[in-house]
Amino acid sequence: LSKTHVTATVNGDPVEFLVSPRMTLLDALRDELGLTGAKEGCGSGDCGACSVMVDGRLVCSCLMLAAEAEGRRVETIEGMAQGGHLHPLQQKFLEHAALQCGFCTPGLLVASKALLDAHPDPTETEIRYWLAGNLCRCTGYDKIIRAVMDAAAELRQERVA
């Protein structure tokens, strides 16, 4: 099988890699670029553990072909902490004990950031609906929702300040 040469931007850095036609973006990130933060939970778009941003849009990277990333801007969990400082969402997930095994956490954080970037002041119901595509078997979700609401409040404060 011939491989395709892909040029893209991942977390602000230009990257190049070779992909087989059937390789998913998730496998390219994990196996070609060594970014193992995005997880394969189901491989069928049900669990959201592989969530990444592509050109500002939240996608399940297990459902997107790596070749489709040509020329696009990909953001993963590895790019969320800036300059050695955790993003407020990451900090609030820790404070609210919104993770246990942590397998769903990268996907939930990427999805939550996508929500707050577009909607700084979501209601609890809006957060629950937005995160309905991210499954967590440990926390029971309540702590995650509280962490996102708390982080949203802090981010709004930062904008005012």
Place this chain on the structure above:
Amino acid sequence: MSETIEKPAANARRRRHPPDPPDGADKVTGRAAYGADFDMPGQLVGKILRSPHAHARIVSIDTSKAKALPGVKAVVTGADFPDLGRRADRGGEAASHMRDLA
């Protein structure tokens, strides 16, 4: 006696926020390594073939084509494990189905 005033405040904060787990920062940054995240030199990759039918009886598994594929090191089925019987002494469904799980 400022110390006696500060201590309860510190304790109160600790009750609100339990200390972060030692691997917490790794987990929220994606650095934490799970089983599937390891990549060792010469590492073999395993694939599982599951039955399309729930609670079906496995009559036979033909592994000849899988074994003939280039690069395949081993094909393992339940027949490769000792028969532990259908024990129910530990209770629960899994214990009585150990043979099928193998």
